[in-house]
Amino acid sequence: MKAGLAPGFLLNSAKKNGAKRMSLNNQFKTNKTAEIEGVWVEYAPNNDGTVPAFKIARASKTNKKYQKTLNKKIKPYSKALELGTMDEKLAQKLYTEVFIDSLLIDWRNVKVSDISDDEQAEGFADFTQSNAIELFDKLPDLYDDLEANSKKLSMFRDDELEDDLGN
Numbered sequence: 666m667k668a669g670l671a672p673g674f675l676l677n678s679a680k681k682n683g684a685k686r687m688s689l690n691n692q693f694k695t696n697k698t699a700e701i702e703g704v705w706v707e708y709a710p711n712n713d714g715t716v717p718a719f720k721i722a723r724a725s726k727t728n729k730k731y732q733k734t735l736n737k738k739i740k741p742y743s744k745a746l747e748l749g750t751m752d753e754k755l756a757q758k759l760y761t762e763v764f765i766d767s768l769l770i771d772w773r774n775v776k777v778s779d780i781s782d783d784e785q786a787e788g789f790a791d792f793t794q795s796n797a798i799e800l801f802d803k804l805p806d807l808y809d810d811l812e813a814n815s816k817k818l819s820m821f822r823d824d825e826l827e828d829d830l831g832n
Contacts (some may be wrong), residue, residue, distance in 0.1 A: 679702045696822040700728060703770040704821060706814050715774040715789075724815040734767035761808060765797045768815050776799065 680701045700723035716776040725732055738759050745751035777786040780799045801808035814820055 678742055689748075693818065694823075695818060696823050697727070699723075699821045700725060701730070706811060711753075711774060711776060714821045717779075718772065719769065719774075719811055720771040721811055721820075724764075724768055724812070728767070730781070731763070731767040735763050740764050760812075761798070761801055764808070764812055765787050765794055765801075765813070769797055769811070772797075779804070824832045 703720040705718045705720050707716050710716050722728055722731065726732065739746060742751055742755070742759070746756075772792045773789075775790045775792075775796075777788050777790045778784050780790045780796055780803065780821045790800070
């Protein structure tokens with residue numbers, strides 16, 4: 666790479682001849698409605714063919730509900746956070762609660778057996794804060810995946826949303 670040039674410069678300059686030209690808007694503009702109202706994240710079908718899905722909002726500086734909830738939850742612990750002395754389990758609990766309270770909007774086709782310790786339980790679980798906490802305690806990698814998706818710019822871009830709708 667040439668000294669002083671960022672990788673994006675080379676990518677964009679390479680596309681000047683006939684390829685789609687990019688701009689910062691093309692790369693970073695999101696659907697503000699989708700950021701607040703949420704997008705559906707689907708997973709592999711359940712054994713019965715239903716598709717579990719979670720509606721999540723975007724974790725960003727522009728999501729006022731997320732920012733307000735985050736600030737309210739961590740304010741009592743701001744000194745411990747600043748000093749790096751906050752207990753890791755407490756921090757994870759707080760961030761999970763912030764996610765559930767401000768970013769997880771809804772779910773569908775989440776089986777009761779996915780939440781409870783009873784693998785034989787039938788039916789679908791209602792979307793509630795306590796059920797979400799149980800689910801994420803039982804399946805922490807699911808929480809990690811949803812939380813990561815809530816931060817992905819690509820999840821909330823118009824072109825990505827159109828692709829998901831089959832347009």
